Amino acid sequence: MVGGLNSDLGATRVLAGGPAVSRAWDQDEAGLFVEELFARHHGEIYAYLIRMLRDPELAADLTQDSFVKAYRAYDSLEKPENARAWLYQIAHRVALDHIRRGKIVRFLPWTGESRGASPSAEHLVMETRLSGDLQRALDRIPERQRAALLLAELHDLTGLELAAALGVSHVAARALLTRARESLRQALAVERAAEAEPQLTARSGDKS
């Protein structure tokens, strides 16, 4: 157990707006704080990451990373009441960082067919759960726009919280969200058109 993380008192006071979070990094205080933060928010952070990345195992890993980074950056949180948005900001950066890293290196098969990796059963379950044209459309839009939509609609972040989580100004966050809605609308149209095409083809085949 991390030093002090098994306490159930101090961190609660901190998050409830008791004594302001000290700017000096204190190991025990940071541990208590993150433990409480985890208890309150780990479910929604995991849900956000799984919606962003669509990989349960990866989402769990990155949730863990997010809380460790929160522990490390404990002294950067100035107002305890902003802890949730601050945590989302960390998770958001972790997610984007992972996505960006995944784009850095791609491989070109030289001979033979690409083996590929069989999706895990867990992955298949998630695919089913989050499948559908909406999820596919979400995957098509830029990551930052996707994050804005998820945070606003599924995680109920308010305007200022959304701005803090995305690390942009309130105006910029609003503009991003507006662009995201339009991007999603267009992406949904594409997905639904593609979905309708085979059905139309099948129907015309029935008639002939």
Next chain:
Amino acid sequence: MSLLGGRGGRSDDWSTQHLRARARAAERLDAPLAADEAAWLDDHLAGCSECAETAADYATQRLELRALGERTPQPPRDLWARTAVAIEQEAHHRSLGSRGQPRRSVLAPYALLASALVVAVIVGTLTSSQRLPSVTATPGASHQIAATTPGASAGPTPLIVPGKEVDYLSVDRDGKFHLVTTKVSEVCTKEAGTCATTQPSEVKTIGPLSSPETVFGSGNAPLVVLGNGQNGSSVFVVALPDKTESPSSTPEPTRSATPVVSATPSPSVSAATPTSTESPTSATQSPAIASPTPTFETASPSVGPSASPITAGAVEIARGIEVVNTTAAYAPDGSAFAFTARPSDGSHGPDIYLWKVGDAQAAPITTDHRSVFGSWAGSTIVGSTVLTSADGQTNKPAAFLISPDRTSIGLPQTGLAWRPVVEPKQGSAVYWTGTLEPTPDGLGWRTVAGKLVLGRWNAGGDISAGPSATPLSGNQTVERAETTIAAGPLADWDVRWDETGTRLAVWIADAGDPTVGKLSLYVVDPFDGRIDLTNPPLSQEPALAGFSITNGRLAWAAPAGTTDKTSRVQILAWTNDGFGQVQTAPGDVLLVR
């Protein structure tokens, strides 16, 4: 196209009123509009069916999005346990950073090691190497390792580091090589002062090895010895003596009629030299070795009647070559050894060579004559080649991955990367990035303008995993979060990770004499992969080329200094409680790996 047309979103700035309406319709989902703007929007939607449809779409997709929230995925039950452990490790990491100051070497500024000979081998480690400036036995010098003086007092509170073992080779004046084992049980922190010198626990003679220059080992795999001969380098392997056979004695080597197999590489395989490479990272570009049709040929072995005399257990696996640079390594599983070499007759430039344990010979696995070995990424070899621009004026490096059986090759989207050394988890790598130029003899490549950096690498590493390579979309330094370790052209360097990927040792050759240089050890942040350059546990320590790092300890040979006329093996070890250092007694013969 942005929905927010105009400059500032003022109502008179919209390129069309329809765009304004759609933007306002989206915004109204998130916050109420000003009364006049809301009234304008309602009026517009009443008269524009298309905009009204769009507004309805926004509202509908919002409901669909929120419906997704009804199916909240449940995190794994052990998530807190995992996170708590990670935070605990982070806490230790921070503690080390604040109090784990290394003890600086007691060696004074060094001079060249003129008379020493040896190299060592760290048995049971994954990576190690040692290159000596020369291997010239000093008349009158005797094997000193076993005669070290039982040290002075250990000083206060040494750091206990159980299970740290260092093996190395030494050679005496008679040319006999000895495998020396030193067990390190404690080291001294900076606060504790100087420890007693560590004592050899076992010494075994393994037979004369003419002119060894570099030695590599891996677990119980044979030692690979790279050495200089009259006709260029020789590469031979030596089976490790069984440690359980005899105690600390120096038996005479048993000569036997072990067949000597020499390999004469035949690297004259047809392969186009890469040219016209405006974009080295383009998916359509590939190093010459990646010819669509594999054209690799196996080196033609020849039993050489004129082969150098080699004693029992030593088998020559390649000759007639020049080993290029210090980077060579066993695969993580010890099944094969890769290095870079070119023909000693100067017929062409370097290729990557591979020796599989048990094979009679090493063989080149690339054929473009401009490829060099970088590291292993799991069971895959990471190399780099040189891409020349169409006008022939610019030479840039490009990394590639190749399977040991040469059946597949991958092009990581690396941008400019020369000799990448990939960390065990394959999330980052150290590589030189910049431009290259041919060496004066035209047979190799040297760095020109650029830097040695730590940057992101691929986390997967399966060379068959992806469908295509895509170019970096932006600035490489930013895209790969590169941290500069050393800037400018470098004569040579050697980079090695420990098994955990949390310690990174970097040796950079001196410009005037690439056989000696400076060694640093960095702590790698396990979460973001970055290193702290400002406070490394070991900083710019004088060291002979080659060193060994494994989980918990780093060993290297410090060159002879002004106070010590001979060099010593230095061992830096660490635990969760900090760093500490210990050294062997000075001796004419030294080594490390």
